[in-house]
Amino acid sequence: MRLSLICILFFSIGLNTAFSQEVEITGKVIDGKSQAPIEFATVKLLDKVTGNMLAGTTTQADGTLLLATSSENFSLEISFMGFITQELSDFEVINNKVDLGTIVLEEDSKLMDEVVVQGAKSTTEFKLDKRVFNVGQDLSSTGASALDVLNNIPSVNVNIEGQILLRGTGGVQVLINGKPSVLTSDGGNALGTVTADMIERVEVITNPSAKYNAEGTSGIINIVLKKDEKKGINGSVTLNTGVPNNHSLGFSLNKRTDRFNIFSQLGVGYRTMPEDFETINRNLSDGTRVENIGDAEKNEKFFNLILGSDFYINDKNVITLSGNYAFEGETEYSTGNFGSYSAANTLLSGWTRNESTIADNPKWQYELQYKSDFSDKEDHFLLISAIGSSFAKDQSSEFGNTPTFGEGAQTSQQQTQNDFSQAEYTFQADYTRPFAEKFTLETGGQYFISKVKNNYSISDLEDGIWVVIPTLSNDFDYSQNVLGIYGTGAYEGDKFGLKLGLRMESTDLSTELKQTGESNNQNFTNLFPTLHTSYKLTKGFSVQGGYSRRISRPRFFDLNPFYNIRNTYSVRTGNPNLLPEYTDSYEVTGIFDHALFSLSSSIYHRYITQTVEDVTFSENGINITMPMNIGTNQVTGLEVNGKVTPTQWWGINADFNYNYFDRSGTYESTLFGFTSSQWSSKLTNKFDLPADFTLEIVGDYRSSFQTFQRTNKGYALADIGIRKKIIKGKVIANLSVRDVFASRVQKNEIVSTDFSQYSYRLRGRFITFGVSFGFGKGEAMEFSGTRRRF
Incomplete structure (x- = not known):
């Protein structure tokens, strides 16, 4: 098994050999004014004779380009919006290589006043230590929440409960703009208030360095929100509507001057999330069972x-308050x-159980950050930040049973009250200093404080009076x-x-x-x-290796009983003794990385101790699910x-992920052990159609897999998105259909x-239509060497 994985990983070395007879073309493109890449x-x-395009690519972050061709008679055309196009035909081929050197593009002053950039980045980029998913190009995310966006990212899965899995494993640390956020805390569907149009990109870091908080056993997901750095006034407006209810309005505005950037x-918005459910509890000792078939509807208003x-x-010091x-x-x-x-x-006997729940969830976060760039070397800086946040949840639910058949079911009413509050504070300092061009030192520290109070009660209605049940309240x-x-x-x-x-x-x-x-x-x-570590074997092929040790501390809602x-x-409870x-x-x-395609392949192994997994046991005919530490997991x-x-x-x-895991441990003084596997695949096709239409079709499959007690069934789903540029790209209309065949069934x-x-x-199935408009003026279009954003 492992030998075959190694063979697949280095399959791309063979691909490199197969294309070695082609002419390799390299160079670097820079801005003639700022000299920035x-x-x-x-x-x-x-093709010099016909003028037909033989191949194409885009330059990397450092301005470099790489192309290959088997043609002997070709020319090159290099262009970028707002710059004068360069045409090159006078160059020399030496040992099947063409080095174009530095190619300078000059601004086209006639076009600069009319340019509105709408983000033309590829959907996924591979960096040294992370994968970057650019949300702006993901058409099927129209009108989606951040949780829906994460569920579209390769190797990431978000289940109906909102738990985020990376490569099939939980314990993921989620950051906003590189820092912990109240929006990623345990309290409810907080990420649902962040819509796709607010997100610039999502970074997936499967093996973080020591600079990052060690929290998150399977890695880090960093959600980067949009923040324009171009001078002048820039902004965007997005309006979405959908079925079932999925209505939202997004607005962003930036004003950048020499001294200030106000963002x-x-x-x-308002959205509805319907759900159909079924549970069957069987008592295998006497053969009896209880079935529950029904539906639910969750409505959210968010701001x-x-x-x-x-x-x-x-020029070297900046303070940010947000x-x-x-x-x-x-x-x-x-x-x-x-x-x-x-x-x-x-x-x-038969009965109907109705639920009515109301909850208000306000959240605050504030941050003060200071960054000082030193003048001796580039990337020599000190960053200091302080973050405070609070989250409250006031929730009440009423449940009523109404008999429909037989004498065993009785009319009853219950009520739950949940008063929750959480405060978090993070103080952090990071210092980075390069030495002798090739060496870099990073050091810093972080102090994190979290305090939570939760008052929870369950009451029965007796003679018109709510009576609290002490054993369930x-x-x-938590601190x-x-x-x-x-x-x-x-x-x-x-x-x-x-x-x-x-x-x-x-x-x-x-x-x-x-x-108690x-x-x-x-x-x-x-x-x-x-x-x-990394080693560059050729210009287009490199190998990277990494090791890290991580921790996943118990979350509040895993501890709260x-x-x-x-x-x-079928009830769920927390475990205060969780490790x-x-x-x-x-x-x-x-x-x-070849001119015609790119391929990334990873072999990974994780050894997890004190593994946390949901365990279900039966007491008096009631199935109780609780997280517990049970044994080890090797993946x-x-x-x-x-x-x-x-x-x-x-x-x-195309994305494919397969993992094999070996579970062992002790449960209720009995040794257990088993092996299992799971895999997922995703294929995204994007078509640029006439009349500025773009079509995206996504197919996704998640296999079945086994946990300590559960067999989880697999499912396949499809998403479709179509986009139309209007008024020379200043307005963009999107239509998306998520889960086209309503096949994302979790069993x-x-x-x-x-x-x-x-x-x-x-x-x-969810159908959403959205329209967005971007605007900018002043010096907004002056290229500064940084990425252009929405």
């Missing part, structure tokens, strides 16, 4: 406001039709403080690079159940070493990402010695 300049390889984003300003003290306010208003309704059956499959306090200090040293030569790092984190965690006095205090200090009682026969997971992560990646996997452009108007992105089954549980959930 131009990224995403268009390079066309043309803002506003998002408001998100981001305001901030960069103040440039001088704030974020988000609000969710939730209403949720569900109807479950219950039936109790005998061993002979006779209906004994409690006040729960976590983490001090982290790190240092890294890196060498980056022309072909070989090496980066070593070490991070120390000290954690102080405590929980307390007020009513039960408390749990954990204090531990850990070292987290990291190693990253409150019950979800929508289905009183953190630890992961040792190894990865080797080969990246092959070995292969990931392949490829991109090819068969024609000028057709692009294909799982537990079979134990004395009980079994089957679960089915379906969200369905």
Whole structure:
């Protein structure tokens, strides 16, 4: 198995040999005014006789280009919006190579006043230590929330509960603009207030260096929000509407001067998320069962406001002050039709359970940041930041049972009250200094404070009075403080690079159940070493390797022992005694970049101890699910990402991930062990059609897989998006259909010695239409060497 994975990883070396007889063309494109490299300049390889295009590419972040051709009679055309096109035909071929040197593009003053850039980046880019997904080009994300965007990213999966998995494993740390955020906390569907039009890109880091917080056993996902750096006034307006209800308005506005950059984003909306569900609980001892078939509808009103300003003290020092306010208003309704059956499959009793839930979720975050660039060397800087955030949740639910058949079901009413508050503070300092051009030192520290209070109660209605059930109610306090200090040293030569790092984190965690006095205090200090290396075998092929040690501390809602009682026969509770997971992560990646296609292939291995997994057990006919630490998990996997452009108007992105895992441990004093595997694949076809139409068709498949107790069924789905540019690209209209065939069905089954549980959930098809308009003026279009953004 592992030998075959290694063969596949280095398959691209053979591809490099196959194309070695072609003429290789290299060069670098720069801005004639600023001398900065131009990224995403268009390079066309043309036949000198017919003028037909033989191949094409775009320049990299450093302005470099790479092309190959078997033709002996060709010319080149290099262009970028707002610049005068260069045509090259006078060059020399030496040893099947053409070095164009530095190509200078000069501004076209006639076009600069009319240019509006709408983001023409490729969907996925591969960097040294991360994968970058550019949301602006993902047509099927129209009107989507951040959770929907994440679910479209290769190797990332978001289940119906909102849990984020990376390469099939949980424990993912989610950041906003590189920092922890109230929007990524445990409290509800907070990321739902961030819509796709607010996101510039998503970065996936599977093996982070010691510079990053060690939290997140399977890696880091960093959501980067849009923030324009061009001078003048720039902005965009986006309006979306859809079925079922998915209506939102997004507005962003920036004003940049020599001393200030004022940025803002506003998002408001309303959406409905319907759901069909079914559960079957079987008592294998006596053959009886309880079925629940029904539907639910969750409605969300949301509002998100981001305001901030960069103040440039001088060319080397800048202060940033920003704030974020988000609000969710939730209403949720569900109807479950219950039936109790005998061993002979006779209906004994039936009843309907109705739920009505109301919740308000306000969130605040504010940040003060100072960055100082030193004048001696580029990339020599000090960054200091302080972040404060708060989140509250006031939720109440009422449940009512109405008999429909038999004498076993009784009329009853229950109520839950949840008063939740969370405050978090992060203080961080990072210092980076290059030495002798090829060496870089990074050091810094972070102190993180989190305090949570949760008052939860369940009541029965007795003679018109709500009576609290003491055994199902409690006040729960949670506190976590983490001090982290790190240092890294890196060498980056022309072909070989090496980066070593070490991070120390000290954690102080405590929980307390007020009513019972039960408390749990954990204090531990850990070292987290990291190693990253790379070697460039040829101009188009390089190999990278990495190791990191990670931790996944228990989340609040995994510790909090409150019950979800929508289905009183299948409830979930937290575990106050949960311990953190630890992961040792190894990865080797080969990246092959050819003029006609690119291929990235990784072999990875993760060794996870104190593995946290949901465990279900039965008490008095009720199935209770609780997270527990049970044993170890060894995961070995292969990931392949490829991109090819068969024609000028057709692009294909393909992603494949396979992993094999070996689980072992002890549960209830009994040893267990099993092996299993899972795989996923995704194929994206993008077509540039006449009349400025673009069509995107996405196919996605997730295989079935086994956990400690559950067998999770696989599913396939398809998304379609179409875009039309209007008024020379100043207005863009998008139509998207997510889950075209309503096939994203989540099924799982537990079979134990004395009980079994089957679960089915379906969200369905979503259709959204959106229109966006971007504007800018003044010096907004002056190219500064940075990426152009929406």
